Amino acid sequence: GESVGLHLPTLSVQEGDNSIINCAYSNSASDYFIWYKQESGKGPQFIIDIRSNMDKRQGQRVTVLLNKTVKHLSLQIAATQPGDSAVYFCAENNAGNMLTFGGGTRLMVKP
Amino acid sequence: EAQVTQNPRYLITVTGKKLTVTCSQNMNHEYMSWYRQDPGLGLRQIYYSMNVEVTDKGDVPEGYKVSRKEKRNFPLILESPSPNQTSLYFCASSLSTGTRGPRGQHFGDGTRLSIL
Numbered sequence: 001g002e003s004v005g006l007h008l009p010t011l012s013v014q015e016g017d018n019s020i021i022n023c024a025y026s027n028s029a030s031d032y033f034i035w036y037k038q039e040s041g042k043g044p045q046f047i048i049d050i051r052s053n054m055d056k057r058q059g060q061r062v063t064v065l066l067n068k069t070v071k072h073l074s075l076q077i078a079a080t081q082p083g084d085s086a087v088y089f090c091a092e093n094n095a096g097n098m099l100t101f102g103g104g105t106r107l108m109v110k111p
Numbered sequence: 112e113a114q115v116t117q118n119p120r121y122l123i124t125v126t127g128k129k130l131t132v133t134c135s136q137n138m139n140h141e142y143m144s145w146y147r148q149d150p151g152l153g154l155r156q157i158y159y160s161m162n163v164e165v166t167d168k169g170d171v172p173e174g175y176k177v178s179r180k181e182k183r184n185f186p187l188i189l190e191s192p193s194p195n196q197t198s199l200y201f202c203a204s205s206l207s208t209g210t211r212g213p214r215g216q217h218f219g220d221g222t223r224l225s226i227l
Contacts, residue, residue, distance in 0.1 A: 034215060043115075043201050043218030044154070089154065097161060097207075098169055099144075099216070101154040 012108045019077040021105045023090035026071060030092040034099070035064060035075045038087045047075070047088075077107075085109045113138045117202050117219035124192060125227050132187045132222050134202030142207040143185035144169070144216065145177065147198040154201070160185055161207060192226045199223050 013019045025033070031052040036044035050057045050064045050073075057064050063076040073090050087104045094100070115136045124130055136143065144159040146169075156169030160179040174196055176188040185204075189196060200223075203216040 032214070036218075041220070043203075043220050044216075046215045046217065049215055091154075097142075097159060097167065098156050100156075100170075101146075103151070103153045 009103070010106045010108065012110060013080050015080060015082060015109050015111050017080055019075075019080045019084070019107055019109075021075045021077075021088050021107065023073040023075075023102050024071060025073060025090075025092050025102075027092060027094050027100075028068075028071065030094045032093040033064070033066060033073050034091045034093075035062075035073075036089045036091065036101075037084075038089065038104070040086075044089060080107075080109050082109050082111060113217065115202055115204055115217050115219040117200075117222045119222060120220065121223050123225040123227065126193055127191050130189050130192060130224075132189075132200060132202075132224070134185045134187065134219060135183050136185075136202075136204040136217070137183065138204060138217065139182065140204035140206055140217075141182070142214075142216075143179065143202065143204045145175070145185070145187045146201045146203065147171065147196075148201060148221075149198050157187070157200075189224075192224075194226045197224060197226045 034049040035047040038044045048059045048064050055066050061078045065074045087106050089101050089104045091099045091101045118133045141162045145157040146154045148154050155171045157175050158177040160166045201221050202219045205214050205216040
């Protein structure tokens with residue numbers, strides 16, 4: 001079936017640099033997307049979401065970009081900090097009642 | 112404090128011995144869901160509930176049951192656990208907007224089940 005995927009399983013960045021985590025989705029009917037952060041031993045934590053009628057949404061130090069033409073989603077983290085080290089998941093909702101999650105990208109922040 | 116609470120956090124049991132993992136949320140959310148997380152497979156949805164007395168299968172419902180008798184509780188039941196159900200399980204809840212499904216789910220901290 002159609003699913004959400006990620007380009008890079010591990011991303012290593014220097015503290016203070018910006019991070020970009022990418023996600024490709026294949027279901028053109030998806031109308032809502034979410035980014036989650038999961039720290040070791042904890043459940044996923046909601047970061048930011050975006051509806052398909054938008055192409056950009058900003059939060060505190062995070063920005064989500066949606067490119068529906070190429071079915072691509074990205075999460076940008078500004079001034080990455082050690083506390084940002086975690087696994088990041090994208091998820092899509094295809095106007096139904098279920099969420100489909102990508103496989104996750106591990107972000108490692110080097111001091 | 113808004114939270115989703117799962118119990119137990121860890122459980123080791125044997126094949127065939129019925130078990131229940133409880134989930135409770137204090138945010139008056141309509142939507143609740145169970146996921147399992149396995150290495151290389153990510154998070155997969157087991158069952159979800161749009162509201163009280165309404166439950167539906169997710170991607171991997173086989174071997175599981177759920178119930179939603181009260182808005183705050185959504186227990187996951189394994190009637191006859193098998194080793195392939197060894198996994199990390201998460202309960203989540205969120206508001207839902209009409210028929211538009213879950214929005215920005217809150218997750219519990221997980222339950223690690225080992226079925227021997």
